Amino acid sequence: MKPFAYVRAGSVEEATAAYADRPGARYLGGGTNLVDLMKLGVEAPAALIDVTRLPLDTVEEQADGSLRIGALVRNSDLAAHPAVRDRYPALSQAVLAGASGQLRNAATTGGNLLQRTRCPYFQDLSKPCNKREPGSGCGARDGVHRDHAVLGHSPHCIATHPSDLAVALAAFDARVELYGPEGARSLPAADFHRLPGDRPERDTEIRPGELVTGVLLPAAAAGLPSAYRKARDRASYAFALASVAAVLRVSDGVVSHAGIAFGALAHRPWRARRAERALLGAAPTAAAFEHAVGLELAAARPLRDNAYKVPLARRLAVGVLTGLAESGPASTRRTS
Template sequence: MKPFGYVRAAGIEEAVAAYAAQPGARYLGGGTNLVDLMKLGVEEPATLVDISRLGLDTVEEDPDGALRIGATVRNSDLAAHPLVRGRYPALSQALLAGASGQLRNIATTGGNLLQRTRCPYFQDIGKPCNKREPGSGCGALDGVHRDHAVLGHSPQCIATHPSDMAVALAALDAHIELYGPDGARTLQAADFHRLPAEQPERDTEIRPGELITAVVLPAAKAGLPSAYRKARDRASYAFALASVAAVLRVENGVVHDAGIAFGALAHRPWRARRTEEALLGAAPTAAAFERAVDLELAAARPLRDNAYKVRLARSLALDVLSRLAPPGTT
């Protein structure tokens, strides 16, 4: 282990100032991803700024009915929270589908969003990886890529984002609150992560020194039927091969609101905008669901070994949508 400095921040502004004062600093929440990457030699922070004691560990209802989730709320606590389970079941289901119980007990909301890809070429410093070392090449492109992207990838990177929680947040129209050297700002969860393009080393739209302070779930999605489903190689402690989160509002026999996102298909949670647009105003029939999902997945560009992901994602999406709007739904 290489030596590094350690600062325990007592407040948000203190944390941001400490980060700015220490070149090569990283924020430390639960550490379930960062510490692993340090052990592998992928991350070599000069200083860790501990943000676990900033008072960002609560879930509160805003006056407008939105739900504000602090950045250091543990994944297990968030999944079990009665307001999350009752109003946003897709989020609870996504959290419970991730990692193991032990990891969920320490992993944080903000850290979950900022976790890095589990691509083995990224995690092995002996392999080429443009995300880890820009310009070195993408070892997965001609290597083992069964688990890699079919949407939005580039010749620079074909990795996928591993978060289950982020997929549900994208479908639920959540937004992310940030605080950094230039003050506070907000991003939509669906726009927080980036596609690789020519800069695969940039996972998110977060600016240097910015800290996630909260995730906010909108009141407009509260109580609507929602669900998350994940396919993986084994029943627990495995990353998705494909996943889908969906929220659906059906009134008077037609779809009035839809939020759908795929996981494990791209560099970020993939918001299925074409599917959503096709469903609005349509009757929630099997044929309508098939047409809408196929419109989105037509953009897929499978690689040599992962064409199965397109079929798998299609089946998951149709299953979830049919469960949210079974025959006779009004």
């Protein structure tokens, strides 16, 4: 038994103050990842700050047309919310592709963003892992790495981020809202997670003690055709081998806006900026999509056993973009 303190916070300010008073604390929401890691011995928090009673569990339409999602909104409620399904369909599709119904009923928006890699070397205390124990090495690099990164990895870590929701948020230009000792701030969702570099133990740009309070979806992306598609080893309850979220606007016969993000290819959701730039002003054809996605994936550095991810991601992205170009108005049809 590894003892830990437990504090139930009544406000955001109380939560961050309790965290500051207890070195080694962790915030507890749905607990679907943190509790598992505690059981494995990967996480051993000195204290759990329970934030489940905070007023962060609503989806609110803002006056400017944007949509604010509280950090404690359950994944099942997020996927089913009419404003999400109608205006940001790729987000609903990504959440539904992410886990079983039981897990979606417990997991929260903030917790989904903060979940840690499912790399088996990270979860196994007998194996070297720089993310779990900096300086110990990366066992996956010369070991089993079929599911690992092909973009943005470093000699220190080749893990991928497991969230489906985060991929869709990156494509939509969402912002992640935070509150901590220095007050409130927000970050673009595409920049919220980090590439490993020489500090793979740091998953995100969160500062010590900061709490995720919500996510803001911009009005500019509302109602645009969007979709999320995921390839996996089995039809359900599996993490992605590759995934893509895309948002597309075609005006006067050419692409006037494209938001593209890949999942399961990197340490964070990979925003495909090269592909987006290549598509602006281009005709929305399969050839144009193939060219643009190829430019993006030219940066891939596959390892011994995961080179298949590059053509897989290319086919997913070209298929999704072609479908969006042909569909016109946004649809809530599930494509995962």
